[in-house]
Amino acid sequence: xxxxxxxxxxxxxxxxxxxxxxxxxxxxxxxxxxxxxxxxxxxxxxxxxxxxxxxxxxxxxxxxxxxxxxxxxxxxxxxxxxxxxxxxxxxxxxxxxxxxxxxxxxxxxxxxxxxxxxxxxxxxxxxxxxxxxxxxxxxxxxxxxxxxxxxxxxxxxxxxxxxxxxxxxxxxxxxxxxxxxxxxxxxxxxxxxxxxxxxxxxxxxxxxxxxxxxxxxxxxxxxxxxxxxxxxxxxxxxxxxxxxxxxxxxxxxxxxxxxxxxxxxxxxxxxxxxxxxxxxxxxxxxxxxxxxxxxxxxxxxxxxxxxxxxxxxxxxxxxxxxxxxxxxxxxx
Numbered sequence: 001x002x003x004x005x006x007x008x009x010x011x012x013x014x015x016x017x018x019x020x021x022x023x024x025x026x027x028x029x030x031x032x033x034x035x036x037x038x039x040x041x042x043x044x045x046x047x048x049x050x051x052x053x054x055x056x057x058x059x060x061x062x063x064x065x066x067x068x069x070x071x072x073x074x075x076x077x078x079x080x081x082x083x084x085x086x087x088x089x090x091x092x093x094x095x096x097x098x099x100x101x102x103x104x105x106x107x108x109x110x111x112x113x114x115x116x117x118x119x120x121x122x123x124x125x126x127x128x129x130x131x132x133x134x135x136x137x138x139x140x141x142x143x144x145x146x147x148x149x150x151x152x153x154x155x156x157x158x159x160x161x162x163x164x165x166x167x168x169x170x171x172x173x174x175x176x177x178x179x180x181x182x183x184x185x186x187x188x189x190x191x192x193x194x195x196x197x198x199x200x201x202x203x204x205x206x207x208x209x210x211x212x213x214x215x216x217x218x219x220x221x222x223x224x225x226x227x228x229x230x231x232x233x234x235x236x237x238x239x240x241x242x243x244x245x246x247x248x249x250x251x252x253x254x255x256x257x258x259x260x261x262x263x264x265x266x267x268x269x270x271x272x273x274x275x276x277x278x279x280x281x282x283x284x285x286x287x288x289x290x291x292x293x294x295x296x297x298x299x300x301x302x303x304x305x306x307x308x309x310x311x312x313x314x315x316x317x318x319x320x321x322x323x324x325x326x327x328x329x330x331x332x
Contacts, residue, residue: 099132134167191266
């Protein structure tokens with residue numbers, strides 16, 4: 001039975017390698033065929049949320065009210081709008097970030113932030129509806145840096161978390177002037193993790209040699225297929241601790257009120273607990289916040305929409321397989 005599992009493991013590994021090679025080959029072929037045909041793949045989409053809320057309200061009232069009552073409501077609404085014609089409203093820009101392991105949404109985020117910063121004023125406001133369990137250090141570091149561009153322009157930045165902002169997701173959230181969270185949103189997980197399997201003993205039992213050549217003592221500290229040394233493990237632990245310290249420092253830059261040593265344990269908390277630890281500022285859903293804002297401001301949801309080419313889709317798939325095979329260096 002054990003031998004059967006070993007054979008299955010070897011077969012799976014070989015299959016992954018073959019699939020990866022095939023995908024890389026296909027990506028290369030598509031890249032050659034599409035050479036010279038590069039063009040703008042995305043565009044900024046703008047949705048007026050005030051109109052959306054009003055249309056939803058009117059649609060409901062049209063079903064609930066009598067014709068006379070609806071007519072009265074619409075007349076009162078028109079009069080109210082006329083009285084506010086000369087009132088200047090602030091603008092609230094609404095962005096969405098749904099994070100995965102690779103923080104791939106950062107590609108759209110950087111375009112959305114650039115678009116907003118081209119017209120936003122310090123009297124305006126940017127709100128990010130953020131959902132992310134975290135992922136790769138360098139990817140979420142870039143995502144946090146994109147949000148910091150807003151702070152550097154002195155434009156108020158609000159982050160609203162309805163479900164989860166953990167690890168790299170919380171790194172992003174910590175950039176905000178104010179963090180909102182739903183009562184049961186998952187917040188925190190300020191830590192760093194590295195994990196990968198090691199098949200060296202299995203390969204040795206099957207008389208399979210694995211060769212790995214490096215230039216530099218620590219080019220590869222741990223490996224999936226070779227023998228791992230205690231020196232390599234200690235070096236990796238050192239690197240993890242350094243990244244963890246940078247993680248903590250980045251959070252404290254914008255949230256000095258946090259007792260960082262108390263919360264940077266890798267634990268996570270629910271929203272109601274997180275507010276007591278100063279990880280978030282207020283318990284409120286993004287819906288409540290935006291609907292309230294719509295009464296006094298113009299709300300615009302900004303989205304960078306892209307249409308991926310076949311080559312991009314194949315590249316993304318190949319990356320997913322590669323990360324599944326070799327793992328990510330570090331994850332927040």
